[in-house]
Amino acid sequence: MGRTRTYEWEDPSITATAVGSASGLELLREMIAGRLPTPPIAATLDFTLDEVEEGGAVFSMTPGEEHYNPIGSVHGGVYATLLDSAAGCAVQSTLPPxxxxxxLDLTVKFLKRITADTGRVRAVGTVVSRGRQTALAEARLLDERGRLLAHATSSCMIFPVPAPTP
Known part of the structure; x- marks a missing residue:
């Protein structure tokens, strides 16, 4: 017997249209509050944006076997997605309307194996440096005991968002 997992998501264009209409911090807080849909990737991998502040963002998930690679542990792409989300949203939290x-890039260092037995993990993103056109952020993937599972750095490009057309 195979295993199945069913999930649903909301229209991603709703949130995409809202980008730029408020500050990045306000947009992320609207997602946490449930007033804006989270991106479909959050439903696909079953992770959540838990906290956001100026220059920081925290995502979490409980890994399951649906996240496994062929060798029986969480796929590196799941690590990378969590770390990219935390680093990117840390940058987003600093943006004005x-x-x-x-x-632009993501460099990931995998330090420890993650399995369903690991328990809930948290990706904590922080802005290291932000200029007018680029930002550098880092993210740390931690287990419930605070052990470092992976680390990433990300360079991000900052740009004006075109005003929505009526």
């Missing part, structure tokens, strides 16, 4: 960002 009318501005957006995108990741």
């Amino acid at each position: 009318g501005m957006g960002y995108t990741s």
Whole structure:
């Protein structure tokens, strides 16, 4: 017998349209409050944005076997997605209305194996440096005891978001 997992998500264009209409921090707080939909990738991997402040963001998830690679542990792409989300949203939290960002690169160091037995993990993102056009952020993936499971750095490009057309 195979295993199944069912999930649903909301229209991603709702949130995409809101980018730039408020500050990045306000946008992320609206997602936490449930007034804006989270991106579909959060439903796909079953992770949540738990905390956000100026220059910082925290995501968490409980790994399961649906996240496994062929060798029986969580796939590196799941680590990378959590770390990229935390680092990127840390940058987003610093943006004024009318501005957006995108990741230019992501460097991940995998330090410990994650399995379903690991328990809930948290990706903590922090802005290291932010200029007018680029930002550098880091993210740390931690287990419930605070042990470092992985680390990432990300460079992000900052740019004006075109005003929505009526």
